[in-house]
Structure formats: structure tokens, C-alpha cells
Amino acid sequence: MVQVPEQTKSDVLLRTLTSVARNHGPATFSSSLSAEDMVVTDAILSAGLDIEIFTIDTGRLHADTIQLRDEIRRRYNYDVRVYTPDEDAVSNHVARHGPNAFYAAPELRRECCRIRKVEPLKRALSGKNAWITGLRRDSAASRVSVPLHEYDSNYAVLKFNPLAEWSEQDVWDYLHAHAVPYNRLYDQGYRSIGCAPCTRPSIPGEDPRAGRWWWEQTSAKECGLHVAPDGRLVRARESA
Ligand code: SF4
Numbered sequence: 437m438v439q440v441p442e443q444t445k446s447d448v449l450l451r452t453l454t455s456v457a458r459n460h461g462p463a464t465f466s467s468s469l470s471a472e473d474m475v476v477t478d479a480i481l482s483a484g485l486d487i488e489i490f491t492i493d494t495g496r497l498h499a500d501t502i503q504l505r506d507e508i509r510r511r512y513n514y515d516v517r518v519y520t521p522d523e524d525a526v527s528n529h530v531a532r533h534g535p536n537a538f539y540a541a542p543e544l545r546r547e548c549c550r551i552r553k554v555e556p557l558k559r560a561l562s563g564k565n566a567w568i569t570g571l572r573r574d575s576a577a578s579r580v581s582v583p584l585h586e587y588d589s590n591y592a593v594l595k596f597n598p599l600a601e602w603s604e605q606d607v608w609d610y611l612h613a614h615a616v617p618y619n620r621l622y623d624q625g626y627r628s629i630g631c632a633p634c635t636r637p638s639i640p641g642e643d644p645r646a647g648r649w650w651w652e653q654t655s656a657k658e659c660g661l662h663v664a665p666d667g668r669l670v671r672a673r674e675s676a
Contacts, residue, residue: 461565466560467490492518554659575645625638
């Protein structure tokens with residue numbers, strides 16, 4: 437009997453991305469330049485798939501995060517598309533509440549994330565049929581039910597989460613096996629990286645996203661990109 441080789445997670449990832457590019461275009465991949473997102477970036481660019489890659493530069497990112505865009509350009513000869521927040525909205529928010537109002541109250545933190553992340557995301561997804569993310573189930577307690585695909589009624593797109601079943605170890609195994617560049621902050625103890633003033637390194641044993649908005653004890657560690665207006669992680673209905 438002929439042995440059929442078992443499909444690796446990398447094989448499944450490539451098959452999913454290829455299917456999205458062929459059957460659900462125009463497709464776009466939102467990268468925060470995280471370790472997970474570098475896996476998906478490598479898979480898309482190494483296979484030459486017709487999937488746009490974009491990132492949101494909130495204006496408060498670490499220098500190491502911004503530098504990774506240059507490393508992607510050098511490694512893959514590809515310019516990640518950069519979306520930025522509306523300048524007037526940022527100026528008005530800072531004038532009213534100060535530059536670091538996110539420390540003062542969860543509402544002000546969510547408003548900063550809305551201006552600097554969610555609004556640019558809406559522009560980035562406009563006109564797209566498919567949105568690919570690097571969400572993983574075991575990256576946070578709030579993400580344990582992330583599906584492999586869903587219809588996101590918030591943004592009216594098909595949303596694909598091809599790393600939903602990957603572990604943190606799977607991610608690092610892939611990055612090392614393919615010599616993929618990654619954010620050097622991971623070498624300094626960070627496990628989840630967002631804006632500089634809102635991220636600290638993780639303490640051993642913590643939830644991987646505990647270093648995000650660490651001063652907030654009660655709210656989910658989410659910035660609103662994947663959250664419905666009622667506060668739930670978006671999950672409308674499974675789609676093909
Ligand atoms: S992570 Fe912090 S600085 Fe970045 S958009 Fe959210 S509140 Fe603002």
C-alpha cells in the first residue's frame with residue numbers, strides 16, 4: 437500500500453493561502469509584523485501569491501517593529517503597504533486628552549486604538565473580499581474559539597485565520613526552519629508586541645498577551661481590530 441505523506445501545518449497553510457488567493461480575491465493580509473504574521477508573510481511571498489500585505493503604522497510603534505519592514509523589503513523585494521491614522525483625529529485626541537491618555541482610562545485607551553488602528557483597518561479592508569490574519573487560539577484566553585474561517589460582518593469580508601491551530605512553538609519552528617526575519621524584541625522577553633507605550637516584556641507563566649495594556653486588569657487584551665461593537669471577538673458565521 438502506498439503511504440500518503442502526512443500534511444504538515446506548513447502544507448495546510450500554503451494550501452489555504454493559495455485557495456484564498458485563487459477563489460476569494462481581492463485578498464489582503466493584515467500584518468502587525470508579529471512572529472505569527474512573519475510566518476504568513478513568508479508563505480505568501482515565497483509562493484508569489486496574489487495577496488496584498490499591509491500593516492498599520494499607529495505612530496507609536498517600536499523602532500524594531502518599523503525596522504522589520506526594511507528587512508522584508510531586503511529579503512523578499514516586497515514593500516508592505518502602510519496605512520496610517522487620520523492626522524486630524526490623532527491631533528484632536530491628543531489636544532483633548534494628552535499624548536498618553538490610554539493610561540488614564542480604558543475608554544480613552546479604546547478610543548486611541550479606534551483612531552490609530554481600527555479606522556485605518558477599515559480603509560485597508562475596503563473593497564476586499566478576503567481578510568487574512570495571523571490569529572492563534574492559544575495566544576490568549578480571549579482567542580480560544582478563533583475559527584479557521586468566518587464571515588466578519590463588522591467589515592463585510594471573509595476572514596481567514598490559517599494559524600488558528602498553530603502553537604507558539606509551531607510559529608518559532610517555522611521561522612527558524614526558513615530563516616525568516618523577526619522582531620528582535622522577542623529576544624528581549626516580549627511575546628506579543630503592539631505599540632511601544634502599551635507593551636512590556638512578558639513574565640514567565642503569564643498569558644502571552646499579558647504584556648499588552650498590562651495596567652488594565654478587567655478588559656480583554658484586544659485593540660478592537662477583531663472585536664465587534666458589542667465587545668465580542670467577531671464571529672458571525674462559518675463560511676466556505
Ligand atoms: S496600543 Fe496604545 S498607543 Fe497603540 S493605538 Fe492602542 S492605546 Fe494607542
